[in-house]
Amino acid sequence: MGTTRMAEFKGIVMFRRDYRERDMLVKILTDHYGFKMFFIRGARKRGFKMGASILPFTTAIYTGTINDEGLSFIDAAKDVSQYQKICQDILLNAYATYILGLVSAAFGDARALGRWYPKTVAALGAIDRGLDAGVVTNIVELQLLANFGVKPNLKRCVICGQTQGEFDFSESYGGLLCRKHWSVDTNRMHLDKRTVYFIRFLSSVDLLRLNSISLKEETKQKLRYVLDQIYNNDVGLNLKPKHFLDEMLKGSQNILNSHFGIDK
Ligand SMILES: [Zn+2]
CATH class of the missing domain: 2.40.50.140 (Nucleic acid-binding proteins)
Known part of the structure; x- marks a missing residue:
């Protein structure tokens, strides 16, 4: 000691x-x-x-x-x-708290973080500067997967190695499947092109150089879904800050719906 x-x-x-x-x-x-x-x-x-x-x-x-x-x-x-904005905005606060909770779960108390210290600072800084907190959180989630022992192959088809064309994500095969091999997993995620593109892109984007990011609402919701699936099924994390964030997001969705008169 x-x-x-x-x-x-x-x-x-x-x-x-x-x-x-x-x-x-x-x-x-x-x-x-x-x-x-x-x-x-x-x-x-x-x-x-x-x-x-x-x-x-x-x-x-x-x-x-x-x-x-x-x-x-x-x-x-x-x-x-x-971090002024994170302190003042309860939703940004929930995202930032979840990010710190994730990093904490990945490294525990006894380990130095190495490059994940500047990455965490960059993620919180990005949220505080007004970049989309949901997407910044997705980047952290994707890039931390390896630290949880989950390393989905997001570069090529896990069966044939194809790197071009249409892909879907398969949890049971641990990565991408090209169109030719979709048939091997009927439980593949059935994702659209854009979502697959962003999963691949965000998993390798440099957090320290992130200046702007803009995704369609629909794509953001799909990314949230994919990462929830992976974190629930493959990582098996159960973090309080994540539950809190989920509640917040549900709440703000309800407020939006009632504000714009959208019925589910
Ligand atoms: Zn293939």
Whole structure:
């Protein structure tokens, strides 16, 4: 078991909760040490100096003591800034919370994230800049699959290796089927061209260079469906933030329907 004193690290505050009478536990995703739980003494006392740096969806450069096991500690923070839109918009907040939950589920508490730290920062930054949160979330979901041990072949037909033409997605074959081989899986997803195109595209797009993205509502709903299937059936994750997000999406759909007088 190791301890690193005077460690300087970047971090994103994931959540916090009250602890004892005056203290708090704050979970932070750090660049070098992965997800860590920090004990913040006196965080609930009036006049606590580091208050702004331990708010959810805050990023900062922290100095403190990192313990491999058990709680870690923060002594100071600088360059504190907050994802403003994510903090103000409950739906964006739900997406961002789900993304952090996914990354946390993929890496656990004891592992450094490597390139997934900048990728996570980029995903939250993109949402905060106003890019479509649903699509950004799909990118994270697609690109994290390998970390969950699910590696669908999205490059070529899993039977014959064909890379061009029409494809569908098969869960049981773990990837794409070309038109010639659709017959091998009657339970294939029956996706349209556009959805397959975006599954392939988003699975390899560089989150760090994502400047704009625009998908039809119908395509977005299909992507949501495909990823729900894969995550429910193949990954087998059951995350609270995902349930919350689903409820939010259902709610906003109902509001839209009643607003525009659309009946189901
Ligand atoms: Zn084929």
